[in-house]
Amino acid sequence: MDKKRIKGKVSKMLSYKYLIAIILFLAWIVFFDENSIVTHQQNKKRLQELTLQKVYYNERIESDKQKLEDLKSGVEELEKFAREQYYMSKPDEDVFIVVEEEK
16 A cells, blocks of 8 residues: 555656646746747737838828929929918018917
């Protein structure tokens, strides 16, 4: 009976060793590894933010290209842009700026 008890205790201790090793391995993978799940989730979130920024800046580039083409199209468009954006006027004109209040 002593041999059975010893075998039982040894097998029990071995099963705990494996359980502890598995828990340590999972903890290492989840939190401490260079490619951990936490790091992976942070990188995934950052990728989504950068993708949104890319879409935004591509839209801005297209808008600015269109404005540039409009400005290159003629003197009238250039004057219109200068009047609207920089409040420029001819020497004999007055500029009135109307500010609308938000409610």
